[in-house]
Amino acid sequence: MPNKFEVTDPRGYQITCPDWAWEHIIGDRPWMDTEDWVQDIQRTVEKPTMGIYQDADFDARIVYYAFRLKGKERYVKVVVEITGEKVGQIITAYQVKTPKAGEKLIWLTSKT
Amino acid sequence: MVNFENLISPSDLKWDYLAEFTKEKRPPLYLRYNDHADILMILFVPPEQETDVFYADGNVGLLIHSENNNVVGFQIEAFKHAFLRDHTEVERVWYLSETNVQPEEFSDFALRFENTQRRVAREVIRATEDFIDEPAVEDLIAALA
Numbered sequence: 619m620p621n622k623f624e625v626t627d628p629r630g631y632q633i634t635c636p637d638w639a640w641e642h643i644i645g646d647r648p649w650m651d652t653e654d655w656v657q658d659i660q661r662t663v664e665k666p667t668m669g670i671y672q673d674a675d676f677d678a679r680i681v682y683y684a685f686r687l688k689g690k691e692r693y694v695k696v697v698v699e700i701t702g703e704k705v706g707q708i709i710t711a712y713q714v715k716t717p718k719a720g721e722k723l724i725w726l727t728s729k730t
Numbered sequence: 731m732v733n734f735e736n737l738i739s740p741s742d743l744k745w746d747y748l749a750e751f752t753k754e755k756r757p758p759l760y761l762r763y764n765d766h767a768d769i770l771m772i773l774f775v776p777p778e779q780e781t782d783v784f785y786a787d788g789n790v791g792l793l794i795h796s797e798n799n800n801v802v803g804f805q806i807e808a809f810k811h812a813f814l815r816d817h818t819e820v821e822r823v824w825y826l827s828e829t830n831v832q833p834e835e836f837s838d839f840a841l842r843f844e845n846t847q848r849r850v851a852r853e854v855i856r857a858t859e860d861f862i863d864e865p866a867v868e869d870l871i872a873a874l875a
Contacts, residue, residue, distance in 0.1 A: 642764050646771060649780045668734045675789070675808035676768075683734070690796065692782055693739045697767065710767040714783040715794070716736040718807075723733055 623656065625663045627670070627682070629725060633698055633719060634664050635708040643711055650711075658686060660710045662694040670729050673697065675718030679709065681721055693717075738799065743792065745786065745863050748774065752873040759874060760803075761847040768811055772851045773803035786861035789813055797850040804858060817857040823849050847875045 621638040625633050646653040662684040673679035676727045682696040698706040751757050751774050760773040773781075773793060780796040784807055790810055793803035806813050814821040827846040852871045859867040 639766065643768055645875075646762055646764055646780050649782070656812055670873070675812050677769065692796075693737070695783075710764060710769065712783060713796075714785070714791075715738050716783075716785045717734055718785045718791075 624661060625660045627668075628665065629704075631700075631704045631706055633706050633708060635659065639708050639710070647712060648670075649655070653686065658684075658688075658694050659696055659708070662696045662711070663698070663708075666725070667727055668693060669723050671721035672724050672727035674683050674718060680706070680724065681718075683714075683717070738784065739785075742799050743863065744798060746798040747795070747802055748870060752869040753820045754873065756841065757797040757873055759844075759848060759851055759853055768807070768809050769853070770807075770809040770813075770850075771803060771855060775802045778800075783862065787859075790858050790861055792861065800833075801863075805853050805856060806854060806858075811859075817853070819855040820850070 620637045622635040622637055624635070626634055652720035662682050665684060666682040667685050669685065671681045673681055676699075678700050679702060680698050682698065684694050686692050692698050692715055694711065695714050696710045696711040699709050700706045757774065758776075759765070760771075760775075760777055762771045762773075762777070763772075771777075771793065773779075775781075775795070779802065781798050781802060783791040783794040784794050785791050789807040789808065789809075791805035792801050793805050794800060795802050814824060816848070823846075827850060852874050855867060855870055855874070862870070
């Protein structure tokens with residue numbers, strides 16, 4: 619299955635963004651269909667400056683947060699489904715103004 | 731438990747857009763369900779409008795205009811997994827919409843589809859009324875009739 623991109627998180631997890639997931643992301647939010655957003659999502663997984671969290675509802679999902687460096691203050695949130703040992707697929711991504719209640723920190727903020 | 735801060739507070743949210751929205755006759759509604767993510771989005775602006783998510787409580791997020799913090803929609807996460815379980819009337823309407831038999835006439839189908847979207851949106855709004863500051867929830871529901 620073709621991928622839009624593949625990146626490695628700070629723990630060594632290989633995270634892919636399948637084409638179908640990218641189509642969902644820009645279908646829900648057409649304004650994210652830019653190279654800037656591709657890079658922001660990649661950067662969030664590679665350097666989750668606000669941490670990696672266990673999803674509030676789905677055991678197999680984890681969530682990456684990073685502060686967005688462009689424009690107004692906001693966080694980029696990337697939701698990933700773990701599909702095997704140290705591998706996962708991006709499910710969706712968007713920008714948020716607040717963290718979500720119920721998500722549990724599983725990896726401390728990247729200092730790299 | 732999360733260890734970073736809200737970038738805005740509930741008092742920063744603006745509700746003027748929704749107040750104006752309720753004054754229109756059958757205003758446009760954009761409803762999208764992402765089955766992979768299990769997220770339902772209800773938008774009162776075209777999806778091309780840039781929005782941020784402000785989590786109101788649990789799986790209910792308010793979609794706010796990125797420039798002026800006006801509330802322009804809702805994002806319900808874990809929609810089938812958790813939200814429907816807790817809101818039986820939304821669940822009933824949702825599963826009725828999924829099992830709708832497609833009529834032969836496309837125009838009839840499109841009309842039914844739009845009406846079903848509005849019905850789902852009304853029930854979601856009823857279920858999330860605690861998070862709506864203004865306009866009155868009944869006014870918003872009436873606008874979506």
